[in-house]
Amino acid sequence: MKELFSIFNINLTREQIEKFNEFALILEENNKIFNLTSIKEGKETLIKHFLDSSIGVDIFKHNSTIIEIGSGGGFPSVPLMILRDDLKFTLVEATEKKCKYLEKVKLSLGLNCKIINERAEVLGKNDLYRHLFDYSTARAVARLNVLCEYCLPFLKVGGSFIAYKGESNEEVSEAENAIKILGGKLDYVKKYTLPEGCGNRSIIKIDKINLTPVVYPRGNGKERKKPL
Ligand code: SAM
DSSP: OHHHHHTTTOOOOHHHHHHHHHHHHHHHHHHHHHOOOSOOSHHHHIIIIIIHHHTTTTTSOTTOEEEEEOOTTTTTHHHHHHHOTTOEEEEEESOHHHHHHHHHHHHHHTOOEEEEESOHHHHTTOTTTTTOEEEEEEESSSOHHHHHHHHGGGEEEEEEEEEEESSOHHHHHHTHHHHHHTTEEEEEEEEEEOSTTOOEEEEEEEEEOSOOOTTOSOOTTHHHHSOO
């Protein structure tokens, strides 16, 4: 594990390795019940989930607040929390049983985070959560134009949306309109290749430069049915 992470200049401590091992066990034990990931082989989980989630570790400023949309098995949030105990995460997940699993992970690993069983487009209309966070993040939830409507309303001006994506070339141009309407500005697309043939990925950083107009997110599934 240590060698794989060091390819990306992430130097794991013994305590972090123990936590990753414990997380791997909980994920494996609960996968059959909660249907968390289609990846079952240990090395593949390590690279495609743990390492991939960890690539963004240095993006987040010290002590920042982060809202994750569509946490599922806990990616990228749980690896990021294992690596950075200063980050204050709120995990938003639509499926109740997955939230129960995430509560188990939180308890077992002693993570300091809040878990909310709600849809992003519902929570994003709640004034208590709008324009509140330093960062929002999501991985494998929807196309970028849809994700922008889920994730940008939560950010304060000056915050950033960190999207974990595949190769993403078309998605970025497809999302240009959504980014502008929702108060965002594309900062960068960082491309990387996972080791052992595990594929090409990217991290997209979108900065929040203006408040999101009150009509977004539109709700009632419009984000997916009619993306901006
Ligand atoms: N982020 C995890 C990962 O990278 O492995 C999970 C990805 S899984 C394919 C997508 C997750 O997003 C599911 O658990 C689903 O319930 C959740 N989800 C989808 N749409 C959502 C929404 N609008 N609000 C909250 N959660 C959502």
